Amino acid sequence: MHLAIIMDGNGRWAEKRGLKRVEGHKKGAEVVKEITAYCANNPEIEILSLYAFSTENWKRPKMEVDFLMKLLDNWLKKELETYIKNDVKFETIGDISKFSDKLKKRIEYTKEKTKNNKKLTQILALNYGSRDEITRAVKKLISKNEEITPENIQKNLDISRDVDLLIRTSGEIRISNFLLWQIAYAEMFFTKTLWPDFNTNELEKIINEFKKRERRFGGI
Ligand code: FPP
DSSP states (O other): OEEEEEOOOHHHHHHHTTOOHHHHHHHHHHHHHHHHHHHHTOTTOOEEEEEEEETTGGGSOHHHHHHHHHHHHHHHHHHHHHHHHTTEEEEEESOGGGSOHHHHHHHHHHHHHHTTOOSEEEEEEEEEOHHHHHHHHHHHHHHTTOOOOHHHHHHTSSOOSOOSEEEEOTTOOOOTTSSTTTTTTOEEEEOOSOGGGOOHHHHHHHHHHHHHSOOOTTOO
């Protein structure tokens, strides 16, 4: 199964506690670690896609953007051994060309070191926006002079695999430009829990609910 999560509510979690927003992101990163370990040990989950930074997140104060970049760099450095230990392959979707050379190198290094890992593929969406992704896919087809068909568009997306289960935390009921093509037949769950409070118990409950849903993919 391909599980995708919109990790929302870090800022509100921090503000509720009188902390700076960035403290919410720090706690959020710990939850990423816990959820990834759980998914690696659940043989039903093959891909975990996490929305970490959208094409719209550049609009945040520079201090917060800089913090998120630094958090990601430190995190990848610190967590490389966990990726290896848990047999998790690290990949990204989105356009990382605008990131600093240092961060780009760290991302490439982590991908290289984990590329043969098998239990789970964890995909971080970084400077990702679905409209941007679909537009880039169509441009690729045009430049290769290939026919514009749904199958060819899908093959040229950053991630071709359809999403089975989409979760968004923090009570917002929207998709915010995440994997628009891939969620065509996904089951969706929206929880009020803020991302820093999300945990494996709640994930397990959602997965159990997901299994009870009857997926018809347009059939009857
Ligand atoms: C949404 O909360 C979260 C983000 C924009 C960033 C997601 C980042 C993390 C979970 C931590 C970093 C991840 C890794 C892998 C190191 P928000 O800030 O929009 O919360 P709000 O809606 O309450 O303001």
